[in-house]
Amino acid sequence: MKKSLASLLICGCLSVSAQNQDSLQLRKIFDYYLTQSKCYSNLEFLTTKIETRLSGSPGAAKAVEWAKKAMYEAGADTVYLQPCMVPHWVRGAKEACYMPDPKTKKKLEYAICALGGSVGTEGKVVTAEVIEVKSFDELDKLGTDKIKGKIVFYNVLFNPANISTGKSYGEAVKYRWMGPSRAARYGAVASIVRSMSSINNDFPHTGSMGYDTSVKSKIPCCAISFAGADKLTAQLKTNPQLKLSLQLNCKILADEPSFNVVGELKGSTEPNEIIMAGGHLDAWDLGQGAHDDGTGVVQSIEVLAMFKKNGIKPKHTIRAVAFMNEENGGRGGMAYFEDTKKNKLKHIVALETDAGGFNPRGIAVDTTMGAFKIVSSWKNLLDPYFVQYIKKGGHGADIESLQEIGVPLIGFEPDGQRYFDYHHTADDTFDKVNKRELELSAGVIASIIYLIDTKGW
Numbered sequence: 001m002k003k004s005l006a007s008l009l010i011c012g013c014l015s016v017s018a019q020n021q022d023s024l025q026l027r028k029i030f031d032y033y034l035t036q037s038k039c040y041s042n043l044e045f046l047t048t049k050i051e052t053r054l055s056g057s058p059g060a061a062k063a064v065e066w067a068k069k070a071m072y073e074a075g076a077d078t079v080y081l082q083p084c085m086v087p088h089w090v091r092g093a094k095e096a097c098y099m100p101d102p103k104t105k106k107k108l109e110y111a112i113c114a115l116g117g118s119v120g121t122e123g124k125v126v127t128a129e130v131i132e133v134k135s136f137d138e139l140d141k142l143g144t145d146k147i148k149g150k151i152v153f154y155n156v157l158f159n160p161a162n163i164s165t166g167k168s169y170g171e172a173v174k175y176r177w178m179g180p181s182r183a184a185r186y187g188a189v190a191s192i193v194r195s196m197s198s199i200n201n202d203f204p205h206t207g208s209m210g211y212d213t214s215v216k217s218k219i220p221c222c223a224i225s226f227a228g229a230d231k232l233t234a235q236l237k238t239n240p241q242l243k244l245s246l247q248l249n250c251k252i253l254a255d256e257p258s259f260n261v262v263g264e265l266k267g268s269t270e271p272n273e274i275i276m277a278g279g280h281l282d283a284w285d286l287g288q289g290a291h292d293d294g295t296g297v298v299q300s301i302e303v304l305a306m307f308k309k310n311g312i313k314p315k316h317t318i319r320a321v322a323f324m325n326e327e328n329g330g331r332g333g334m335a336y337f338e339d340t341k342k343n344k345l346k347h348i349v350a351l352e353t354d355a356g357g358f359n360p361r362g363i364a365v366d367t368t369m370g371a372f373k374i375v376s377s378w379k380n381l382l383d384p385y386f387v388q389y390i391k392k393g394g395h396g397a398d399i400e401s402l403q404e405i406g407v408p409l410i411g412f413e414p415d416g417q418r419y420f421d422y423h424h425t426a427d428d429t430f431d432k433v434n435k436r437e438l439e440l441s442a443g444v445i446a447s448i449i450y451l452i453d454t455k456g457w
Contacts, residue, residue: 017292030440060281277303277321361416366410386438
């Protein structure tokens with residue numbers, strides 16, 4: 001009994017000592033991020049010195065070269081480009097949406113933007129009556145008789161009752177993605193969707209859509225701003241036969257070659273085991289792609305710099321990945337998965353940061369390999385840095401395929417209340433990112449990577 005008690009006391013002391021050492025190391029990590037990190041200056045260059053970087057564009061190609069250089073400057077042992085063919089969709093000249101004012105005969109204009117992947121109006125102006133629906137059920141009930149030859153307006157509100165804005169987005173986004181083909185099935189000539197946001201302004205939100213190959217007709221589609229949607233709804237109440245005129249100048253071009261950018265610090269004892277952090281390099285063409293997802297890219301790159309500049313030699317190989325084509329195809333994520341599977345690479349974990357550069361809030365972790373249980377045990381270490389929760393359910397659009405081969409996923413979750421104010425709009429610019437919030441979240445990401453490297457699963 002005496003020996004058992006002594007053993008327990010020794011183990012307890014060792015555990016407390018280890019916790020204290022971890023706590024001190026995390027404090028050093030945050031000291032680095034809050035005083036030396038290049039996250040903010042890197043983000044400024046990426047978003048303000050390189051033109052818009054939608055997949056297939058010249059800006060995207062320049063961003064690839066920038067990311068390669070930034071990873072080497074962060075201290076990567078090696079950086080390589082991972083090829084992928086990506087869609088090339090161009091917006092063309094600014095879209096137009098208007099109706100004649102019945103009193104003044106002047107044009108009443110609405111703020112719209114074409115959805116990514118939409119066909120254009122081929123140099124013509126499409127003019128037709130508007131029919132408003134608030135669900136697919138309502139659309140189906142109206143049928144061909146009521147919809148044929150009209151513009152379908154999906155007036156689906158971003159649910160303000162949800163605490164999670166991500167949940168509201170998930171509920172509404174199907175109308176953006178499937179709405180055009182669902183409307184075309186009944187003979188609609190175009191479709192408009194209310195922007196996926198709760199902020200009442202005149203910035204329309206673009207985003208990807210997909211045509212159903214079982215529907216022969218591909219109709220032009222666009223998003224209307226929150227304020228514009230409210231105005232259109234009010235006008236339809238007084239004039240149910242209201243007609244809108246639309247002109248979209250977008251085109252779908254041939255696929256283009258592009259690349260993921262992968263930077264590595266080689267592990268000292270387990271070099272064949274990879275710990276990865278990534279964000280996506282491409283961004284929609286309306287703004288600068290600051291929150292979506294310039295912040296995730298610079299946070300991932302800075303993980304390499306944190307290890308290197310603090311003299312921490314990782315046990316496992318640490319990877320930073322700048323994925324291409326998350327926004328309108330996911331080709332980069334698939335290329336990464338195929339390369340991982342083909343070369344039988346072993347990932348200890350894959351972490352994605354693609355929810356903006358706001359204050360840290362939580363971590364979503366897979367149960368695979370006991371990851372959730374282990375990360376949850378670090379809650380006390382992360383508490384001082386505003387990590388309010390650790391929950392089950394690792395996620396990330398670019399890393400989700402890795403689940404098929406048993407890789408635990410982690411989704412970093414900053415405060416999401418303002419994310420959809422800027423998401424996919426011309427307002428997603430560098431000045432909307434707060435330096436300290438960006439660096440605090442970057443510190444949490446690096447701390448998670450550090451703890452996984454030192455403790456493993």
